[in-house]
Amino acid sequence: MMNRLGIFGLVCVVLAFNSCVEKIAFELDKPDRERLIVSGLLTDLRETQFVYLSVTTSNAREPILDGGNYTLDDMPRPFSGAWVKLIDVTSGKSWDYYLTKDGQYELTGFVHESPEARYSLEITVSGAVYRSEPQAIPEVIGSDELSFSFERARLDDNPDAALVVIRTETTLPEQVGDYYLRWMVDEAYFWDLTFFPNPFNTPPPPCVVFGFPEPERITLLNGELLNAPGGKTTQIVAQKLVDQSFLSRHYFNVRQLSISKDAYEYWRRVREIVNNTGSVFDTPLAPIKGNLYSVYDDEEVVLGYFEVAKGKRERIFTTFADVPFFLEKICEYQPNKSRDEYDPTCLSCGAFPNSITYFPDWWFDD
Structure with missing residues (x-):
């Protein structure tokens, strides 16, 4: 029988003076290699921006030393060995995120200046490159x-x-x-x-x-x-x-x-899964396709979503x-x-x- 596990937590927001991480679990067959999980939000608010990286379990996962004992679990593990940057694909301007704690990458001083800007997240890991689809910050909000x-x-x-x-x-x-x-x-x-x-x-x-x-x-x-x-x-x-x-x-x-239609559809599907408390004949739990992809490997699955939004607090x-x-x-x-x-x-x-x-x-x- 296949191993099943809960693997994905998303949304991380505001950790300069506020901190929150919402964790939402999906079930996933255990793969032969780890999969990258990306959780990020970019807004036009004058505040620190965050990206969180972690990896799923796999059949090849190594135990870790915890309290003097080696343990093996199926929980996502923070991933800290990446170069993360934000790119405005219209102007070519870029901003680097900096690792501040395990799996947490932080961007300070970002200012959204042009309605023409289209933002993409780029993550480089040991020669592998991952990107999000370019997105504009919406112009209207309530x-x-x-x-x-x-x-x-x-x-x-x-x-x-x-x-x-x-x-x-x-x-x-x-x-x-x-x-x-x-x-x-x-x-x-x-x-x-x-x-x-x-x-x-x-x-x-x-x-x-x-x-x-x-x-x-x-x-x-x-x-x-x-x-x-x-x-x-x-x-x-x-x-x-x-x-x-x-x-x-x-x-x-x-x-x-204020988010894009694609982001809305992503979160709508997440909500359906979270609210799914019916029988085993209901929609099965599964990872939801996000907006990130591997540049060099079309077959690699990248989990999560990098969201670009207009904000009001x-x-x-x-x-x-x-x-x-x-x-x-x-x-x-x-x-x-x-x-x-x-x-x-x-x-x-x-x-x-x-x-x-x-x-x-x-x-x-x-």
Whole structure:
């Protein structure tokens, strides 16, 4: 019987002060060699751009040393041995991405200057070259007005879960059709570390944690199905279980992306697979063809998508005063409680995988 495995995670966005990686699993027969997985997004927003590279498992995969033991798994592994660059095929101008951590390549200082530009990603690995189809940044986009509400609703097996729901009232572009929209949401919240008494009365450093509230939600809008230039539509873009992260200021960063028809179709197919919870007779899970290819090997399969989009960002935040549910202050200092009885997240901001010990520049803008 063939080995089956979940292999592909996509979308990565904003890691300068925000960090999120949405992982969506597909099943794939185990091949004889590794396959490259590309996950990238380029926008016209003045922010750091990212590309993430990893490789699938294969029958030839070697074990890795983990905690003193050699282990062999079928999870994608970050790939760091590539030269990654962005090319404007109309002008010939190019920008290099730089490796900042395993599998993560970063481009800073990019400015989209011309509506004529057509962008392609080029990846070079040991003589092999991979490219994405050239794409233009769309010229139209809508606008968002965000709101939140705290509600009781079913979440998985919990029929009365305490949730925060993030909604947008979107004003559509002033044209009929010929546009496609997608929304992405990440979060950032202040985490109150335990303040232990000390001779200098020095508080712990600030701790800001980044993540994503609902990675499997894919919110799309097809302008071809609407005849409402400048009209409005309301939809949920994220929801999250209310937990101790709501004891302090909790931001939701919402990006509206104006994307190509091909990108829309890609994400529509991804959403169909993610939402496919029917029987084995339903559409089988499979890797979805993206927009990347091998320059020298027509038979090689390259997984993933490099997306080029016009972006618009809005933020909204909640505070503890907004929360209508009881929340236990698990990190609050208690004189009769020893330090080792506190959760590690109460003692160090580094206990969170994505966190910083200072406030982002935008934290107090609102």
